[in-house]
Amino acid sequence: MRDDPSVVALVERAAGSDQSAWNDIVDRYAPLVWSICTRFQLNSQDTEDVGQTVWLLLVEQLGKLREPAALPGWLAKTTAHECLRVVTAARKSERLGRLDDAMQFADDTVLEEEVLTAELNAGLRAAFAGLPLRCQQLLALLLTDPVPSYAEISSALDIPMGSIGPQRGRCLNRLRRSPALIALVEGDIGVAVAGGEPGA
Amino acid sequence: MREASQVRDGWDDEQLMAALREAMRARQAVPDWFVETGRSAYAWHNIDAELAQLTYDSSRDTERTAVTRSENASIRALTFASPHLRLELEVSGHSLLGQVIPPQAGTLETHTRAGVTTSQVDEIGCFAVDPIPDSPFRLRCRMADGTDVVTGWITL
Numbered sequence: 001m002r003d004d005p006s007v008v009a010l011v012e013r014a015a016g017s018d019q020s021a022w023n024d025i026v027d028r029y030a031p032l033v034w035s036i037c038t039r040f041q042l043n044s045q046d047t048e049d050v051g052q053t054v055w056l057l058l059v060e061q062l063g064k065l066r067e068p069a070a071l072p073g074w075l076a077k078t079t080a081h082e083c084l085r086v087v088t089a090a091r092k093s094e095r096l097g098r099l100d101d102a103m104q105f106a107d108d109t110v111l112e113e114e115v116l117t118a119e120l121n122a123g124l125r126a127a128f129a130g131l132p133l134r135c136q137q138l139l140a141l142l143l144t145d146p147v148p149s150y151a152e153i154s155s156a157l158d159i160p161m162g163s164i165g166p167q168r169g170r171c172l173n174r175l176r177r178s179p180a181l182i183a184l185v186e187g188d189i190g191v192a193v194a195g196g197e198p199g200a
Numbered sequence: 201m202r203e204a205s206q207v208r209d210g211w212d213d214e215q216l217m218a219a220l221r222e223a224m225r226a227r228q229a230v231p232d233w234f235v236e237t238g239r240s241a242y243a244w245h246n247i248d249a250e251l252a253q254l255t256y257d258s259s260r261d262t263e264r265t266a267v268t269r270s271e272n273a274s275i276r277a278l279t280f281a282s283p284h285l286r287l288e289l290e291v292s293g294h295s296l297l298g299q300v301i302p303p304q305a306g307t308l309e310t311h312t313r314a315g316v317t318t319s320q321v322d323e324i325g326c327f328a329v330d331p332i333p334d335s336p337f338r339l340r341c342r343m344a345d346g347t348d349v350v351t352g353w354i355t356l
């Protein structure tokens with residue numbers, strides 16, 4: 001992601017034998033898989049089972065993905081499929097009785113929204129990671145909760161208080177022009193989850 | 201719903217900061233162990249073993265279950281098949297009994313998230329996994345003739 005914001009390139013590298021490309025894929029999409037597991041309210045062991053299965057299925061699919069750009073949609077659908085499997089199994093053993101509730105989280109509309117949000121977030125994080133260090137430092141401070149005073153920021157970053165506002169604006173403009181976000185806007189990333197069976 | 205194009209064209213600085221804060225929060229919400237699970241899955245990339253896929257599961261076979269329910273409703277049988285090998289599995293009490301077809305000796309590896317345990321496949325292709333792992337596992341058979349097969353993930 002640092003060198004190439006394109007998911008397609010990451011998938012191609014991981015299909016070779018590039019562990020760092022694979023790690024970037026996992027880092028980028030773990031929040032998507034995690035968020036869907038959270039919707040299903042899985043406990044941590046079930047969440048780990050689902051995560052393990054989803055990533056293994058992806059490992060097996062790496063060389064076969066015809067449209068790597070459709071990866072986020074595939075991940076969302078596969079995760080929901082595995083979550084449903086876990087919830088169904090739990091229901092059989094009478095630990096839980098919430099299959100009907102769970103079905104709604106596997107709905108295509110819900111999953112598409114998950115994918116859109118996850119892609120936007122991943123794009124923003126990639127864009128942030130691509131900013132000059134000074135911008136990252138300034139924005140990271142401004143994102144702290146509670147936000148430090150301008151005097152504290154001025155002292156922490158050794159810049160005049162009067163230039164904090166203008167620098168913030170310039171950094172955010174750089175963020176807007178980031179290739180990681182432009183790729184997102186130009187539809188480089190597939191969001192469709194309808195159609196296509198998860199490789200189970 | 202938020203659209204990526206809004207980031208560039210429609211959002212003022214405050215909205216962009218809020219979105220950035222949310223993006224960071226979403227990443228920080230994911231525990232390290234969850235990311236680690238994903239990273240370690242790459243160990244299975246380019247494994248030479250042939251994938252044996254589930255071809256039969258008695259628990260999904262409702263017709264057969266109805267017929268045999270009175271006799272052995274508690275027996276769960278699974279079959280995994282690859283082009284060169286078939287694995288017949290049967291759950292019996294706390295252990296898992298299996299046979300490799302065609303029958304031959306070899307080594308059986310049981311892979312779980314905790315690691316790998318090894319057991320022997322005897323000359324008529326029989327083996328036992330005891331106890332049955334309580335988390336998902338894969339069975340990998342390395343046979344005397346060089347055949348190397350791994351099942352998909354099994355949860356019992």
